[in-house]
Amino acid sequence: MALSNLSSYLDAVDNYSDYPDYSYEEPGGVATAPSHQPKDAARILSVVIYSVSCVLGILGNGLVIAIITLKMKKSVNAVWFLNLAVADFLFNIFLPINIAYTAMRYHWVFGTVMCKLNSFLLILNMYTSVLLLTTISLDRYVSVVFPVWAQNHRSTGLASAVCLLIWSLGVAMSCPALVFRDTAQARGSVICFSNFSLSRNGSQRAEALLRHRMVNVSRFLAGYVLPITVITFCYVAIVLNLRRNRLAKSRKPFKIIVSIIVTFFLCWSPYHLLNLLETEPDGIPRSVFEVSVPLTTALAASNSCMNPVLYVFMGQDFKKFKVTILSRLVNALSEETGHSSIVHRSFSKMSSMTEKETTVL
Template sequence: METDNSSSEYSGDDYYYTEVTPVSVKQDPSYDARDIARILSVVVYSLTCLLGILGNGLVIAIITFKMKKSINAIWFLNLAVADFLFSIFLPLNITYTAMNYHWVFGAAMCKLNSFLLNLNLYSSVLLLMTISLDRCVSVVLPVWAQNHRTTTLACLICVFDWMLGLAMSSPSLVFRDTTTHQGNVICFSNYSLSRNKSDHPLGMKRHQTVNIVRFLTGFLIPITIITVCYMIIVFKLKRNRLAKSKKPFKIIVAIIVTFFLCWTPYHVLHLLETKHDQVSHVVFMIGIPIATALATANSCMNPILYVFMGQDFKKFKVTVLSRLVNALSEDITHSTLTQRSFSKMSSMTEKETIVL
């Protein structure tokens, strides 16, 4: 059954403006640009899938079998699991895009595919926020962190982050749907939950709510918290000159910056999509496929950063495995801070004893 060609009915995640437009392909002046965007997306998806599975699989194996259980290892392991889980489902997106957005995997996989993209977003950003808060507490309250910062607590926090990520990704399981348009089966977000045009205003409100909430919880609020945490850390370290090694600090900052560079276009375009009638359709037709591909590319970036940010990167005789172990090893900042804090306390005690 042919559906309404109104682009607003299909506005949402992943290429809806690409597939649903009231202008025929031959009359659409942006057809060539859309085709280029589609091919570019396939290339990015393919590279991301290959590197994501190999890189994150290697990180998971190293942390599981080669490293002792530590808080740092727990954070990195959960990040790698989130990216690996998404990467193994990327062949669905590759096939969908290569077939000119023809979905052949059924409605259930359409829901699951989008759900995993959002789960990757939320779980990653929640874990990055957790890491930032952990670093901040370790620097500001090193003695308290020494007594309360345990691997058991870290595991419980990760479980909470995953549960929260699952809950925030659940709209994909409700609203994602498939329909036939111009001979193609498309996977889109049916916020109206029906084909009845009378339900369109309600669908638009749901669409706006989902996109705004995703922007706030998956981008604006986390980046604000993370930025404040690292401003506090930088101020504290510069004032006290505490950290002997900047390696872990640089790695975490690189991961966070890369995450937000990859996801910013995705969030901006989907936020603009809530006011799609005020923005040219060409922006969404070309922008959304590229922005989504860039967002997915983040799932393969962390293992690359671990290798390139490791202290031994310039020593080419050192293997990739050694560089990964070096990058994932427990940070020195926390232990240094704690030792100095205890030293200060001991020194103060000695002075008090002499005075008495």
């Protein structure tokens, strides 16, 4: 492909994409020597974040998977946490590819098929994780607000069926990565990017921009706005219900709830907001994307290693429990802890049994 055609081609597809693809300069441009310090600093910091997330994610999520499958009796909580850990673990396994890509100044050496598959699995992790977290929130909401219904209908079979539906939805919503991700030569490097024009000649700029907007807006709505709205509603309802029924005797539940929601916002908000800005690249300097996309993507990726901490370890009071990490994990994942204890207490209260102190999450 001629350099002039490649230039128009890259312009036409608006190649700001889901993952950092900024290894090249515009072919045919004026030879200048701009400072690349911010861009390089962002790239190096991204490699560090990816590496830490990869190590912690594989260890943390791998430990959760091992404990649930080998040490625990099957329960609804175990089904939720197992699927969440598997989604994050899959993501972490493929993180070394992104680490290598970023460390090599965004030079893709793994081929077009792996470019598509890698991006597909990364987006699949995003959807399955956020849908699972939303489902966990709904499950806790139902268990607290409708304890009688939950006691009669909440089962591992239903939880497994819901998880199968979540994985199916995640696969369907991640398919655009298989369609649009592509590789191309650019100034001696190979980039893995989103080819929304589905061509190599730059003749479909309007169609490419429309596809880009549709993919990014739908991802913003389905992968961020709707889940965070449901999650926030569920936990607000849980807090109000606990206060009204005086089931919570400390501020600890509120701290855990706030930490979950705030961490979700911190990790995913910059990523999704930048995705929206990508649909209007002409109004924003290219340098902004070159620095911001690697950092926001790495920040979103770091959420996969934080989940074991947020949804498992923070559910236990480390100052009171003088036990091993393994015991803490078993206690946190057990059906006897978390919102199931609230259900048990609700039934005990309705049966005029002695009410005992409990915790949330």
